[in-house]
Amino acid sequence: MMQTRYMSNTDATVSLLGFGAMRLPTDSEGNIDYPKAQAMVQLAYENGVNYYDTAYMYHGGKSEGFYGDTLTKYPRDSYYLATKFPVGWCEKEEDIDRIFNEQLTRCKTEYFDFYLLHALDKDKFETVKKFKIYERLLQYKAEGKIRRIGFSFHDTPDVIDAITDTYKFDFAQIQFNYLDWVQQDAERSYKILESKNIPIIVMEPVRGGYLHRLPEKIASVFRAVNPDASNASWALRWVADHPQVKVILSGMSTLEQVQDNLNVLSQARPLSDEENKAVETVRDMIRSQKNVPCTACEYCMSECPNGIKIPDIFRAYNDYTQSLNVGKFRRTYKEIPEENQADKCISCGACVAKCPQHIEIFTELAEIDKLLHTI
Ligand code: SF4
Ligand code: SF4
Known part of the structure; x- marks a missing residue:
């Protein structure tokens, strides 16, 4: 059965695996494939997953409604529902009530167990202060419409320090995995939150699948230690070894991924010294390669006037830098409409x-285009 962890500061017992609803299966028209996605939720729920995460803009605004249509089958006190306020979309104080009430309606609920300020960084933190968004959330909390207030985060450790010094948060959601421990100094963010006793919800534990799709020469380091464990299981176990982490979110797209995550996090044992060494070796090998640190979140896509398939291009490129398979790179790239x-x-x-991820996207795209003309 799924492991659970206790958040002593807010009296919540949460499942170590959390269900993220940002990469649900879709049909040929891009709509959420309800039968497939609902079967995934059912499998997770029946195996002890009690934390369900979404956000206002996931799946073009349809993800919250999916939970509203799906989780309401289960007793409301048998699961925790988490969603996020789109700080970047707030242009005036009145937007707060409008969006929040819309979220309650979409989710068919009277309250959120966990409510986050979405994707805070230095600029969005200024928006939070300007429109007194946190203060409004405190009022919702007093009215029983929110049980716990937190934030998800994409910036440097100094900013997380400032945010958590300014307001009292019940939890924080950060990008955390064995690569970003060094690459994005997640170690410092973790230690800041630990020192303030703020429980951590983890996003991108496998870095959008990147740490699962390791090239053969790197994955062989893991296999030499344990021939049967998947690359993703190493990443999940590494995250689970950190006690301040209470929930590991996975944005799953298939029933098989749900089952794999259930298998790993139901019985995850701590990494041994030998296994931790293997993780360090793999991290060093990944960092010595050239790649674009894209997590395929697709946030950039809404802004592009030319509909550039940014994450698809970066994925094809990253696969190439790992495999050095020119033919495959060209084939994958050709699948992207001209x-x-x-x-x-x-x-x-x-x-x-x-x-x-603060990627200078147009520079990377130009380099990839140049590369395609030279290889
Ligand atoms: S490039 Fe686009 S898809 Fe990739 S991490 Fe940045 S915003 Fe997300
Ligand atoms: S810089 Fe390029 S990829 Fe980015 S929005 Fe503009 S056209 Fe699109």
Whole structure:
């Protein structure tokens, strides 16, 4: 059965695996495939997953409604529902009530167990202060419409320190995995939150699948230690070894992924010294390669006037830098419609501000386009 962890500060016993609803299966028209997605929720729920995460804009605004249509089958006190306020979409104080009430309606609920300020960074933190968003959430909490207030986060450790010094939060959601421990100094963010006794919800434990799709020469380090464990299971176990982490969110897309995550996190034992060494070796090998640290979150896509398939291009490129398989790179790249390929980027820069990973997207696209003409 699924492991649980206790958040002593807010008296919540949460499942170690959390269900993220940002990459649900979709049909040919891009709509959420209800039968498939509901079967995934059912499998997770029946195996002890009690934390369900969504956000106002996931799946073009349809993800919250999916939970509203799905979780209401189960007793309301048998699961925790988490959603997020789209700080970036708040232009005046009145937007707060409008959006919040819409979220309650979509989710068919009277309250949220966990409510987050979405994707805070330095700029969005200014928006929170300007429109007194936190203060409004405190009022919702007093009215029983929110049980716990937190934030998800995409910036440097100094900013997380400032945010948590300014307001009292019940939990925080950060990007946390063995690569970002070093690559994005997640170690410092973790230690800041630990020192303030703020429980951590983890997002991107497998970095949008990147730590699962390791190239053969790197994955062989893991297999030499344990031939049967998947690359993803190493990443999940590493995250689970950190006691301040209470929930590990996985944005699952298939029933098989749900089952794999259930298998790993139901029986995850701590990594041994030998296994921790293997993780360090793998991290060093990944960091020595050239790649674009894209998590395929798609936040940039809404801004692009030319519909450039940014995450698809970066995924094809990252696969290439790991496999050095030119033929496969070309084939994958050709699957992207011509009008949405890298050479159609006009370097307007509109996408960059949306990227939580601070990738200079147009520069990377130009380099990839150049590479395609030279290999
Ligand atoms: S810089 Fe390129 S990819 Fe980014 S929004 Fe502009 S055209 Fe699209
Ligand atoms: S480029 Fe940035 S915003 Fe776009 S999908 Fe990748 S990580 Fe997300």
